[in-house]
Amino acid sequence: MLNLFSIVIGLVALLLGIVPFLPFFAWGYWFVIPIAIVGAAVGALSSRDTGRNLNLILILIFGLRLMLGGGFI
Template sequence: MLNLVSIVIGFVTLALGLIAFVPLLGWMNWLVIPIGIVGAAIGAMSSSNGGRNMNLVLIVIFALRLMLGGGII
């Protein structure tokens, strides 16, 4: 059950993160990354690894986007 909750949080993170890829909306990554961290933490408590891994990949992708944009853009 926790894995399913983690996957749902991951999809919410993905949807918000795709919006943050639009130029001048990179600041949204500061909001998206903590949501992914919560999803990864919930996924770590489950017996399956799918939700945790999905959230970790999303965190890395959006952190790279944040670094490429200089932290703001």
């Protein structure tokens, strides 16, 4: 059950992460990355690791995009 909840949190973070992917909106990742961190924490409590891995991949992608923009753009 926790794995399913983690996957849902990851999908919400993914949907919220689409808008900041546009130029000049990358600062929105400062709000999306903590959601994915919560999803990874919930996924770590689960016996399966699908939800945790989804959220870790999202954190990696969003963090990389945030670093490419210098943390602001």
